[in-house]
Amino acid sequence: MLILAEKFGYLPAWLFGTFFIFMRYLIMAGLLFLVLYYIRPVRIRKWKIQKSTPGATRIFSEIGHSLSTAFIFALIGIGLAFLRQHGYTLIYQDITGYGLAWIPVSFVLLVLLHDTYFYWVHRLIHRPPLFRILHKVHHQSHNPTPWAALSFHPLEAFLEIAIVPIAAFIIPFHPLVLLAFASWSLIWNVIGHAGYELFPSGFSNHPVFKWFNTSTHHNMHHTRSRGNYGLYFNFWDRIMGTNFPDYEQTFEAVKQEQSPLGKSASRRSKETSLNAKTA
Ligand SMILES: [Zn+2]
Numbered sequence: 001m002l003i004l005a006e007k008f009g010y011l012p013a014w015l016f017g018t019f020f021i022f023m024r025y026l027i028m029a030g031l032l033f034l035v036l037y038y039i040r041p042v043r044i045r046k047w048k049i050q051k052s053t054p055g056a057t058r059i060f061s062e063i064g065h066s067l068s069t070a071f072i073f074a075l076i077g078i079g080l081a082f083l084r085q086h087g088y089t090l091i092y093q094d095i096t097g098y099g100l101a102w103i104p105v106s107f108v109l110l111v112l113l114h115d116t117y118f119y120w121v122h123r124l125i126h127r128p129p130l131f132r133i134l135h136k137v138h139h140q141s142h143n144p145t146p147w148a149a150l151s152f153h154p155l156e157a158f159l160e161i162a163i164v165p166i167a168a169f170i171i172p173f174h175p176l177v178l179l180a181f182a183s184w185s186l187i188w189n190v191i192g193h194a195g196y197e198l199f200p201s202g203f204s205n206h207p208v209f210k211w212f213n214t215s216t217h218h219n220m221h222h223t224r225s226r227g228n229y230g231l232y233f234n235f236w237d238r239i240m241g242t243n244f245p246d247y248e249q250t251f252e253a254v255k256q257e258q259s260p261l262g263k264s265a266s267r268r269s270k271e272t273s274l275n276a277k278t279a
């Protein structure tokens with residue numbers, strides 16, 4: 001998008017960027033939805049976290065909000081292009097500029113930075129009145145499917161990605177690293193909202209893998225609201241004691257086809273608003 005903005009101008013680049021981000025979302029979420037909710041391989045269908053499936057109205061609402069998120073993310077991309085053009089960022093063009101080893105290092109740095117930023121911002125927006133203004137839209141999905149991956153209020157979408165331009169002021173990034181980061185983030189979000197637990201039994205208490213989040217982890221966040229705030233990693237939730245105490249137990253129950261999640265919709269929504277009030 002940086003190159004497009006410089007060649008064709010900001011407005012065409014914004015529209016193309018929106019189209020690209022939305023199509024990438026439609027393909028990734030659509031493929032996973034097709035496999036998990038229509039083809040439903042026998043081996044996988046037993047790992048559904050909540051037994052019910054949301055209706056078409058909810059799913060279309062998630063897709064609509066995801067389109068507005070694509071507009072916001074592309075707008076941030078355009079902002080980055082503008083700042084770069086005027087020499088305000090450390091984004092560089094020559095892939096060997098900081099040495100090839102810097103490419104994976106800067107990617108990991110950005111992922112860790114975003115994970116930390118997301119955790120603390122996420123906890124903040126669970127506090128009233130921020131929850132109602134910014135985060136309620138995302139929590140309308142009590143039983144998420146891959147389509148919920150980018151279903152945010154426009155202000156939340158802006159807040160979620162705001163760390164990237166800030167980071168570009170102080171850390172040198174190649175555009176390929178930014179592209180890889182955006183794809184990583186979307187893949188992780190789509191998996192987190194899959195509605196199925198795809199990681200194997202023992203994952204959530206494995207000495208290494210327990211530091212990564214799972215679909216069950218984020219599904220519990222959508223069901224109960226107050227806890228399990230992390231994005232990619234289970235680092236901050238473990239350090240700050242914000243994992244639900246029964247997370248690992250629930251993960252194993254899902255793998256044994258005994259998921260306790262998926263109570264009645266009315267009770268869930270009551271619980272969410274109660275939690276939002278007390279968060
Ligand atoms: Zn979510």
Ligand SMILES: [Zn+2]
Pocket residue numbers: 122126135139221225
């Ligand atoms: Zn939340």
